[in-house]
Amino acid sequence: MIPLVKPFVGPKEYKAVARVLESGMLAQDKEVKAFEEAFADYIGVKHAVATSSGSTALHLTLLAAGINPGSSVITSPLSFIASSNAILFAGGKPVFADIDERTYTIDPKRIEQVITKHTRAILPVDIYGLPANMDEILRIAKKHNLLVIEDACQAHGAKIGKKKAGSFGLAGCFSFYPTKNMTTGEGGIITTNDTSLARKVRLLRNQGAEIKYHHKIVGYNFRMTEIAAAIGREQLKKLEARNRKRQQNAAFLTKHLANIPGIITPLVPEYYTHALHQYTILVTNPYPLTRDELMNYLARRRIGSGIYYPVPLHRQEAYKTFRFGSFPVTEKVTKEILSIPVHPGLSQKDLNYIVETIQTAK
Ligand SMILES: Cc1ncc(COP(=O)(O)O)c(C=O)c1O
Known part of the structure; x- marks a missing residue:
């Protein structure tokens, strides 16, 4: 059988996992930090914040971006349900705009047709690994004062010119599910140049706490494990x-x-x-x-x-x-x-x- 997808993990990942297991430190710590730094560097952004999945990366980003009841977010109807669920989890309303027939990504012309006074953000999806038409999307966002959050869950390493997917809008979100171009078993990451957004998603990811048991806000446990991050560091190199x-x-x-x-x-x-x-x-x-x-x-x-x-x-x-x-x-x-x-x-x-x-x- 020629399978449609095939995750590739080898001796380097086995060794990395063994190193973590032997260290006794299994929850978010040094490996996660090192993975975040390497990933931010690779995408060409200031910050990367690792999460438990691509779904939780999107959820946290939309919350931190201030999407709330009363906000609409425009996205593509041709995507995995996590894209639109994240909008719902933040309390917002998903609004779809049809795709371009040749690229399968959201059609910028149709985005403009569905913008209303409730629209707060555009969430383009880099479906199959092809970046959406970001030049046009960023132009429309600027004109209508909207945020852009890129669902780059399928687009690790994709580019427009020299600029990598995940670096275009306010933030990008990636998934490391086993079928993706790189994996951590389960996992995700948020990429951004916005220091305030990075701080907010870090807080939300960790029960609202920067210091243990001192909770500034009501947050979640959406952390990545050290085991996942150690796998991710090896996968990123390949x-x-x-x-x-x-x-x-x-x-x-x-x-x-x-x-x-x-x-x-x-x-x-x-x-x-x-x-x-x-x-x-x-x-x-x-x-x-x-x-x-x-x-x-x-x-x-x-x-x-x-x-x-x-x-x-x-x-x-x-x-x-x-x-x-x-x-x-x-x-x-x-x-x-x-x-x-x-x-x-x-x-x-x-x-x-x-x-x-x-x-x-x-
Ligand atoms: C476009 C898209 N968005 C979001 C997700 C959610 O990622 P995860 O499965 O890691 O939660 C995926 C991956 O499955 C995806 O392909």
């Missing part, structure tokens, strides 16, 4: 090389799939560096199989594939009491998207087999 392998794999796939009628390969806009968390094609007419048929066909030939996401956020059962409106591009794309393996563990033989299988399907 990220660039592994992303390069993803990009090479993607280039090979695009070279051989782009000319198949009906298969639409991912677009990487000029000056953008895609982190290729997922390589997502559209399966459309006149390709001989529907998206679901191709998915089954690949499974029969032992190639993993996935749909991210089969149900757009505005159609989730959990949100059935909300009225979000309709998002035709997202609806259409949701029926056609298919993510196929691109991870750094693929061999040339695997890549050839994937391409041949898709080329010869009837």
Whole structure:
């Protein structure tokens, strides 16, 4: 079986975990601090604050940014539910703006159409590892005096020009779930140049306390463990090389799939560096199989594939009491998207087999 995703942990991570276990210090301490410093340095921001997950990173950031009942936050309907749940957890209201059909990221033109007097922030999602159209989003945010919080949970190492995902707005949030380009088992991190925001999220992460048992505010336990941070430090060292392998794999796939009628390969806009968390094609007419048929066909030939996401956020059962409106591009794309393996563990033989299988399907 060629799996769709494959976390890579090796002897360096085993050793790092053993070092932490032997130290006797398992909860947030020196390893977390060192990981935060290394990650902030890598993204090119002043502060990084590690958390228990990407979901809690988003939740804390929205709270610290002052999102509250009465605030609306504009985000993409094509995302993992953690993006919009974070807005709800802070007390705000998610408002969706449809995506661009070729990049799958939120369409700036549609953001402007849904801004109201309640809008406080935009939460673009760098879906599949491609940064959203941040130039336009930042321009709109400035014009309407809105905050920008980037959901970079899938975009470790992605760039626009030389600027990394996670460094564009007030803050960026990353996930280190095992399927991501780098992992800590479970974990997340907030990146920001805003010293006051960094201080607030640190407080909220740790029960509202800077000094033990002296709680300045009502906070949470959203800390990262030392074990997770020690894994993260090793994974970060490998990220660039592994992303390069993803990009090479993607280039090979695009070279051989782009000319198949009906298969639409991912677009990487000029000056953008895609982190290729997922390589997502559209399966459309006149390709001989529907998206679901191709998915089954690949499974029969032992190639993993996935749909991210089969149900757009505005159609989730959990949100059935909300009225979000309709998002035709997202609806259409949701029926056609298919993510196929691109991870750094693929061999040339695997890549050839994937391409041949898709080329010869009837
Ligand atoms: C776009 C997006 N946002 C948020 C999250 C939440 O991250 P986590 O699973 O680490 O809580 C994820 C990851 O699953 C994600 O892909």
